[in-house]
Amino acid sequence: MQPELAPGFPVGPLGIPETVRRRAAFALGRMRPALARYGRRRIAEEGLDKDLWDVFAARLDTHFPALYGHLLHLYAGRDDLSHHTGHLLRVALDSWLSRPAELRHRDAARDGVAWHTNPDIVAAVCYVDRFAGDLPGLTARIPYLERLGVGLLHLMPLFDVPPGQNDGGYAVSDYRVVRPDLGTIDDLRALASALHDAGIDLALDFVFNHTASDHRWAEELRAAAPESIEDEDRNPYLMFPDRTFPDRYDRSLREIFPETRSGSFSFDPGLDRWVWTTFNDFQWDLNYTNPDVFVRMSGEMLALANMGADVLRLDAVAFTWKQPGTSSESLPEVHDLVRAYNALVRIAAPAMVFLSEAIVHPDEVVSYIDPAECQLSYNPLQMALGWEALATRDTRLLRQSLSHRLDLPAGCAWLNYVRSHDDIGWTFDDDVDAAGLGINGVDHRAFLNRFYTGRFPGSFAQGLAFQENPGTGDARVAGTTASLAGLEKALSEEKPAEVDLAIGRILALYGIAFALPGMPLIYLGDELATLNDHGYRDDPDRAADSRWANRPRMAWDRLPLVDRAGTPEAKVSEGLARLVLVRRHPAFASPETIVHDVGDDAVLAFTRQTGEDAVLILANWTERTIVIPSGTVARLLKAPAAIDLLGGAPWSGTVGPVKLAPYQQRWLTVR
Numbered sequence: 001m002q003p004e005l006a007p008g009f010p011v012g013p014l015g016i017p018e019t020v021r022r023r024a025a026f027a028l029g030r031m032r033p034a035l036a037r038y039g040r041r042r043i044a045e046e047g048l049d050k051d052l053w054d055v056f057a058a059r060l061d062t063h064f065p066a067l068y069g070h071l072l073h074l075y076a077g078r079d080d081l082s083h084h085t086g087h088l089l090r091v092a093l094d095s096w097l098s099r100p101a102e103l104r105h106r107d108a109a110r111d112g113v114a115w116h117t118n119p120d121i122v123a124a125v126c127y128v129d130r131f132a133g134d135l136p137g138l139t140a141r142i143p144y145l146e147r148l149g150v151g152l153l154h155l156m157p158l159f160d161v162p163p164g165q166n167d168g169g170y171a172v173s174d175y176r177v178v179r180p181d182l183g184t185i186d187d188l189r190a191l192a193s194a195l196h197d198a199g200i201d202l203a204l205d206f207v208f209n210h211t212a213s214d215h216r217w218a219e220e221l222r223a224a225a226p227e228s229i230e231d232e233d234r235n236p237y238l239m240f241p242d243r244t245f246p247d248r249y250d251r252s253l254r255e256i257f258p259e260t261r262s263g264s265f266s267f268d269p270g271l272d273r274w275v276w277t278t279f280n281d282f283q284w285d286l287n288y289t290n291p292d293v294f295v296r297m298s299g300e301m302l303a304l305a306n307m308g309a310d311v312l313r314l315d316a317v318a319f320t321w322k323q324p325g326t327s328s329e330s331l332p333e334v335h336d337l338v339r340a341y342n343a344l345v346r347i348a349a350p351a352m353v354f355l356s357e358a359i360v361h362p363d364e365v366v367s368y369i370d371p372a373e374c375q376l377s378y379n380p381l382q383m384a385l386g387w388e389a390l391a392t393r394d395t396r397l398l399r400q401s402l403s404h405r406l407d408l409p410a411g412c413a414w415l416n417y418v419r420s421h422d423d424i425g426w427t428f429d430d431d432v433d434a435a436g437l438g439i440n441g442v443d444h445r446a447f448l449n450r451f452y453t454g455r456f457p458g459s460f461a462q463g464l465a466f467q468e469n470p471g472t473g474d475a476r477v478a479g480t481t482a483s484l485a486g487l488e489k490a491l492s493e494e495k496p497a498e499v500d501l502a503i504g505r506i507l508a509l510y511g512i513a514f515a516l517p518g519m520p521l522i523y524l525g526d527e528l529a530t531l532n533d534h535g536y537r538d539d540p541d542r543a544a545d546s547r548w549a550n551r552p553r554m555a556w557d558r559l560p561l562v563d564r565a566g567t568p569e570a571k572v573s574e575g576l577a578r579l580v581l582v583r584r585h586p587a588f589a590s591p592e593t594i595v596h597d598v599g600d601d602a603v604l605a606f607t608r609q610t611g612e613d614a615v616l617i618l619a620n621w622t623e624r625t626i627v628i629p630s631g632t633v634a635r636l637l638k639a640p641a642a643i644d645l646l647g648g649a650p651w652s653g654t655v656g657p658v659k660l661a662p663y664q665q666r667w668l669t670v671r
């Protein structure tokens with residue numbers, strides 16, 4: 001029987017249809033007594049806190065209807081749903097009873113509190129090995145993070161991977177074993193507590209679209225009798241005996257890594273099957289039509305929570321549900337899946353929130369952002385269009401997009417960033433935002449790719465093409481912030497004026513990531529203006545993946561240059577330090593933002609406002625000096641004079657217009 005509810009319905013007392021509520025109450029009523037007996041017994045046997053069951057039961061009562069509603073929507077047709085639901089609740093209870101006391105205290109303090117929207121939190125991201133060698137090494141670097149002002153640290157995947165290629169850790173062989181060269185689970189737990197003691201939250205990846213092809217679940221299939229893998233509904237992966245279905249699916253699927261393989265399926269000789277592999281051959285997509293996969297992955301997810309994760313980055317979220325004849329991206333069921341996971345977190349690890357990693361069309365990006373789904377989301381539009389405006393010296397597309405795409409539901413926030421460990425994809429909207437300005441999206445992306453790979457005459461950028469697809473003409477761009485912003489070229493050509501312009505661009509991009517509503521993210525190493533790392537080409541496991549150019553080792557030997565005035569290291573790190581400080585201004589407390597047109601398209605102007613407090617941000621996106629008439633400034637500021645939070649000269653209308661040097665930003669406020 002199909003339940004009568006729309007996919008992705010809002011969770012919350014009012015959002016759940018009465019029929020679902022009744023079915024959930026009935027299901028829970030049947031499972032609760034055995035669950036309670038089991039929980040109480042474990043508590044007694046292990047001498048745990050007596051009230052642990054009561055706390056769990058209260059959360060279960062609140063969130064089970066949503067959890068069950070989404071499971072019904074995904075799995076209503078299956079006769080084994082109640083079996084799997086019972087198993088799932090046991091997994092959740094076990095996880096809760098094993099949750100370290102420190103984390104349970106965080107649950108008590110943070111349950112229902114949108115702590116992740118605190119405007120003072122600055123996020124940072126790094127690879128453990130490339131930043132600090134290993135987990136104990138990273139723990140030793142916490143004072144450095146504190147000095148930078150970091151309040152949330154995202155560690156790139158650090159769990160066990162296959163030998164050789166592993167997509168930078170995104171092919172996970174075991175979610176409960178740390179990569180041996182990085183340390184152990186105990187080291188990870190110790191790091192999490194040390195970070196928490198320093199007031200820094202921890203973000204880890206939940207790579208739940210796929211596992212590595214040598215994960216235990218895949219090995220078990222290889223070891224199993226061939227007949228036992230015939231039942232597709234029971235398999236953990238999506239496997240096909242021949243090309244019939246793969247050929248049919250491939251027609252409507254986008255190739256994500258076209259340079260590595262054509263189509264989305266790989267042949268596994270051990271299994272004699274074609275396996276769904278959206279990314280690399282060694283990353284096997286999970287079969288979420290099988291509820292057992294959801295239950296298994298729930299166990300892995302809650303294990304991550306109990307290791308001390310405050311944020312889980314939902315890797316490749318858009319791809320998790322497949323449907324023949326569709327793009328199999330962002331299907332309605334994906335929302336049910338994430339909401340079901342989220343409801344489970346509210347029951348068993350409520351201090352934790354989700355970060356959506358959907359680097360897709362802006363309408364699709366926002367579809368994941370909801371207190372009941374992902375409370376945080378990358379802001380790929382702000383990221384890509386910041387670079388777009390640097391190439392065109394024109395902020396119209398950026399302004400147009402921001403003017404109607406910034407608002408989020410209460411309790412949710414953007415993660416604003418300049419670049420990540422990945423490539424840059426030009427995910428703006430063609431139909432409304434670009435076409436409205438007379439921009440042809442296809443041509444514009446081709447231009448941006450040429451510009452950032454340095455192929456466009458006069459370009460300052462030295463990026464690398466990533467996943468060029470000769471079939472579609474698509475490509476993305478890899479490179480560090482500094483190299484894409486022109487520093488690599490300027491230094492190699494020994495042009496000091498160009499060096500300063502490149503630094504201006506780096507700080508312009510970070511300035512906007514800090515000034516817009518949401519949490520700004522620093523890619524660690526960017527504070528030292530780190531250039532592309534060309535060494536990846538010598539490593540056969542990395543040579544084909546140009547994203548390694550933007551994953552350089554932390555150049556600790558260059559840290560002393562931060563104290564040598566005039567070096568790029570000093571200028572960029574000083575600029576970032578100032579951004580961290582001034583962001584604490586009360587105007588940034590609420591997300592309210594108004595985008596302005598100051599009459600020069602090279603200027604990005606907007607006001608951040610909270611109650612009586614306001615900051616007017618004026619950002620020059622070109623290498624020419626720009627003058628903004630004092631009348632315009634006074635009108636936008638609603639005041640005749642202001643100070644510049646970034647340390648520029650105070651402005652007063654009686655003295656004259658506002659002058660913006662190349663790439664300069666002014667953050668003007670009355671107080």
Ligand code: OTU
Nearest residue numbers: 167170256279315316357358359422423
């Ligand atoms: C993510 O990115 C990770 O960030 C990548 O590092 C991984 O390779 C990948 O998943 C597989 O785990 O295609 O180029 O639109 O949003 O999900 C990066 C697709 C990617 C992206 C994203 C994916």
